[in-house]
Amino acid sequence: xxxxxxxxxxxxxxxxxxxxxxxxxxxxxxxxxxxxxxxxxxxxxxxxxxxxxxxxxxxxxxxxxxxxxxxxxxxxxxxxxxxxxxxxxxxxxxxxxxxxxxxxxxxxxxxxxxxxxxxxxxxxxxxxxxxxxxxxxxxxxxxxxxxxxxxxxxxxxxxxxxxxxxxxxxxxxxxxxxxxxxxxxxxxxxxxxxxxxxxxxxxxxxxxxxxxxxxxxxxxxxxxxxxxxxxxxxxxxxxxxxxxxxxxxxxxxxxxxxxxxxxxxxxxxxxxxxxxxxxxxxxxxxxxxxxxxxxxxxxxxxxxxxxxxxxxxxxxxxxxxxxxxxxxxxxxxxxxxxxxxxxxxxxxxxxxxxxxxxxxxxxxxxxxxxxxxxxxxxxxxxxxxxxxxxxxxxxxxxxxxxxxxxxxxxxxxxxxxxxxxxxxxxxxxxxxxxxxxxxxxxxxxxxxxxxxxxxxxxxxxxxxxxxxxxxxxxxxxxxxxxxxxxxxxxxxxxxxxxxxxxxxxxxxxxxxxxxxxxxxxxxxxxxxxxxx
Amino acid sequence: xxxxxxxxxxxxxxxxxxxxxxxxxxxxxxxxxxxxxxxxxxxxxxxxxxxxxxxxxxxxxxxxxxxxxxxxxxxxxxxxxxxxxxxxxxxxxxxxxxxxxxxxxxxxxxxxxxxxxxxxxxxxxxxxxxxxxxxxxxxxxxxxxxxxxxxxxxxxxxxxxxxxxxxxxxxxxxxxxxxxxxxxxxxxxxxxxxxxxxxxxxxxxxxxxxxxxxxxxxxxxxxxxxxxxxxxxxxxxxxxxxxxxxxxxxxxxxxxxxxxxxxxxxxxxxxxxxxxxxxxxxxxxxxxxxxxxxxxxx
Numbered sequence: 001x002x003x004x005x006x007x008x009x010x011x012x013x014x015x016x017x018x019x020x021x022x023x024x025x026x027x028x029x030x031x032x033x034x035x036x037x038x039x040x041x042x043x044x045x046x047x048x049x050x051x052x053x054x055x056x057x058x059x060x061x062x063x064x065x066x067x068x069x070x071x072x073x074x075x076x077x078x079x080x081x082x083x084x085x086x087x088x089x090x091x092x093x094x095x096x097x098x099x100x101x102x103x104x105x106x107x108x109x110x111x112x113x114x115x116x117x118x119x120x121x122x123x124x125x126x127x128x129x130x131x132x133x134x135x136x137x138x139x140x141x142x143x144x145x146x147x148x149x150x151x152x153x154x155x156x157x158x159x160x161x162x163x164x165x166x167x168x169x170x171x172x173x174x175x176x177x178x179x180x181x182x183x184x185x186x187x188x189x190x191x192x193x194x195x196x197x198x199x200x201x202x203x204x205x206x207x208x209x210x211x212x213x214x215x216x217x218x219x220x221x222x223x224x225x226x227x228x229x230x231x232x233x234x235x236x237x238x239x240x241x242x243x244x245x246x247x248x249x250x251x252x253x254x255x256x257x258x259x260x261x262x263x264x265x266x267x268x269x270x271x272x273x274x275x276x277x278x279x280x281x282x283x284x285x286x287x288x289x290x291x292x293x294x295x296x297x298x299x300x301x302x303x304x305x306x307x308x309x310x311x312x313x314x315x316x317x318x319x320x321x322x323x324x325x326x327x328x329x330x331x332x333x334x335x336x337x338x339x340x341x342x343x344x345x346x347x348x349x350x351x352x353x354x355x356x357x358x359x360x361x362x363x364x365x366x367x368x369x370x371x372x373x374x375x376x377x378x379x380x381x382x383x384x385x386x387x388x389x390x391x392x393x394x395x396x397x398x399x400x401x402x403x404x405x406x407x408x409x410x411x412x413x414x415x416x417x418x419x420x421x422x423x424x425x426x427x428x429x430x431x432x433x434x435x436x437x438x439x440x441x442x443x444x445x446x447x448x449x450x451x452x453x454x455x456x457x458x459x460x461x462x463x464x465x466x467x468x469x470x471x472x473x474x475x476x477x478x479x480x481x482x483x484x485x486x487x488x489x490x491x492x493x494x495x496x497x498x499x500x501x502x503x504x505x506x507x508x509x510x511x512x513x514x515x516x517x518x519x520x521x522x523x524x525x526x527x528x529x530x531x532x
Numbered sequence: 533x534x535x536x537x538x539x540x541x542x543x544x545x546x547x548x549x550x551x552x553x554x555x556x557x558x559x560x561x562x563x564x565x566x567x568x569x570x571x572x573x574x575x576x577x578x579x580x581x582x583x584x585x586x587x588x589x590x591x592x593x594x595x596x597x598x599x600x601x602x603x604x605x606x607x608x609x610x611x612x613x614x615x616x617x618x619x620x621x622x623x624x625x626x627x628x629x630x631x632x633x634x635x636x637x638x639x640x641x642x643x644x645x646x647x648x649x650x651x652x653x654x655x656x657x658x659x660x661x662x663x664x665x666x667x668x669x670x671x672x673x674x675x676x677x678x679x680x681x682x683x684x685x686x687x688x689x690x691x692x693x694x695x696x697x698x699x700x701x702x703x704x705x706x707x708x709x710x711x712x713x714x715x716x717x718x719x720x721x722x723x724x725x726x727x728x729x730x731x732x733x734x735x736x737x738x739x740x741x742x743x744x745x746x747x748x749x750x751x752x753x754x755x756x757x758x759x760x761x762x763x764x765x766x767x768x769x770x771x772x773x774x775x776x777x778x779x780x781x782x783x784x785x786x787x788x789x790x791x792x793x794x795x796x797x798x799x800x801x802x803x804x805x806x807x808x809x810x811x812x813x814x815x816x817x818x819x820x821x822x823x824x825x826x827x828x829x830x
Binding site: 004005007008011015019113114115117118119120121122123124125126266267268269273274 | 546547580583584585586587603604605606608609611613615617618619620621623624632633635636637638673686
């Protein structure tokens with residue numbers, strides 16, 4: 001019985017590899033590219049120890065620690081220390097996302113499609129499908145760990161020691177393994193792929209926020225967060241190994257727990273209860289917009305809560321940092337601002353940008369739900385009715401714009417409110433104004449997504465790549481000293497830096513016009529093309 | 533006769549819904565059994581329990597004498613299953629998926645048999661699964677099932693989406709595997725199909741087997757469709773307990789007769805000077821309809 005449970009694991013594993021190798025390979029390459037860009041840029045730009053030391057001073061404050069992580073190695077801020085400090089959290093998140101998507105795709109999504117039913121009706125073990133996914137998870141994260149360590153060693157300078165590089169690679173792989181295992185447990189609790197994905201990303205977000213609050217003072221919380229725990233290894237600075245052991249242990253326990261649940265439960269069921277719904281449709285969902293909203297209601301609520309929490313978290317750590325660095329010429333020179341620049345405001349600009357990018361995700365999701373419906377063959381139900389294509393796509397676009405406005409207002413109010421409540425010297429209205437001025441940039445992204453849906457529907461997911469690219473520019477442009485023309489490839493860079501700069505009608509209107517044009521183009525394409 | 537599948541008072545509850553109350557029946561070696569009943573009666577739940585996909589919370593179920601949940605893997609070496617809604621990996625071809633399913637059995641794939649099936653079902657194995665219609669996706673599962681040298685075949689509405697010609701091919705293969713001694717459980721709404729190929733039927737309603745037996749036996753329980761033309765009007769026909777759904781059109785009566793009351797009917801009708809008398813054999817459908825119709829009553 002016990003050995004039977006795993007029967008055919010190897011074959012299913014081989015089969016998964018065969019059908020997914022390209023996708024897995026591209027993810028691996030993308031993640032390693034991220035590692036490469038970080039280390040390469042640091043070595044190229046921050047070769048001067050004086051400059052690095054100035055950077056260390058600029059970073060040693062609550063606001064920056066909230067963004068990057070607790071300050072480490074400030075007394076000897078080598079390239080290695082700098083890399084660990086500034087890149088670790090983001091890279092851990094990237095590798096975690098990779099694993100979460102991988103596990104959902106191979107477990108709940110396939111179970112929901114009924115594929116697992118057919119496989120399990122064959123002489124395969126009850127756990128084989130799950131264990132083959134675990135093997136895949138181990139393989140992907142093992143390859144990520146090795147690849148990352150090798151990239152660091154090749155492109156790093158003398159401060160990138162073998163021990164530190166190996167440790168860095170390990171925590172990257174471990175982040176994937178930890179969140180992959182967590183997702184595996186969620187896949188047993190929830191009875192749908194979407195539910196599993198939502199729960200897993202909620203946990204990742206929770207880990208991120210725990211780490212911020214922890215680094216802001218309640219240190220214990222940082223260690224409870226998987227991200228904080230792995231960050232605590234401090235590669236190239238202290239090289240602590242024990243968090244690796246803790247992470248490995250927790251992963252093993254999570255995997256065993258997931259297997260136990262899988263072994264016990266019925267196929268297709270989840271352990272969390274499903275609620276009964278309404279027996280008829282309300283007047284609201286009989287309208288095109290109302291219907292579209294009903295489809296995205298759950299993610300809409302989840303995002304509202306998540307962004308409000310993120311806003312409050314950031315708002316409550318942003319402090320008066322001028323005092324710390326006042327009179328330090330080198331710091332001011334590095335940060336590129338003139339002497340009158342208010343440091344708090346500069347951090348605010350960065351954080352508001354990050355929040356605005358985050359709000360773009362649910363806005364895009366609202367629109368490309370249309371494509372999801374099409375792929376599942378459900379769009380035909382709407383198209384065969386009396387609603388025109390313009391009306392159908394228009395509803396989703398309208399909803400997407402509504403989502404962006406709502407999310408921006410909610411999170412900026414949360415951010416401002418928290419900051420004012422903490423007694424920080426900022427104007428309540430500034431972040432909200434900044435949030436509004438970011439809206440047209442979000443609309444450019446949704447407009448682009450509309451164009452993809454209208455003209456090259458198969459390429460719709462590429463919009464996520466562009467969003468990632470924009471995020472990269474926003475987060476690292478300053479740090480990597482990227483040239484102006486390169487930055488302007490992201491629409492977010494055209495938005496004025498409120499409160500340092502004034503609100504600009506010109507930027508607002510130009511971006512809105514571009515967005516409107518793209519959206520109309522998208523609808524035109526959608527009207528002309530064949531649907532799946 | 534050797535019993536292959538045996539269910540004893542199977543029960544299953546999902547949350548507050550009792551999907552199965554007590555399902556008891558068996559299937560012998562070389563027997564084709566039709567499994568019919570209204571939507572939501574518990575057909576798929578029973579089948580999923582038999583396949584060890586979900587666990588019964590009452591009663592016992594065995595295939596080849598082994599527990600369906602505990603010994604699922606070894607049982608499945610000799611079982612082939614086709615669900616009614618086949619979903620496949622969009623990026624793989626139909627041929628690849630057939631090979632994958634067969635390879636899971638750990639035996640060498642009989643390429644000749646596979647090629648024959650592909651030809652008979654007029655299936656193109658080189659297309660990606662995302663391009664297949666529903667009927668073609670069913671074919672993938674059917675080909676993989678019949679290409680396996682199984683002792684038990686479990687079909688859950690296997691021909692949904694197939695055209696009538698392909699349905700015929702399916703029936704031929706069922707007869708073929710029966711001829712070599714395999715047992716078949718066929719859940720279906722296509723009653724003519726069940727009538728054609730099944731030795732016995734079991735009717736499930738609200739989680740219970742309400743009727744079970746071979747088709748001839750069951751026909752006794754059912755009604756015969758009668759058409760009678762008489763010289764004189766028969767106004768009292770509709771009042772007879774054994775006559776149902778009496779209709780009259782220009783002196784011709786059509787109605788359903790309880791099959792056991794044929795003699796009573798003949799005695800009754802003779803005085804009215806019969807001109808024409810026809811009877812149609814009872815159909816499974818009539819039997820079935822009776823069980824469908826009563827669902828609303830309880």
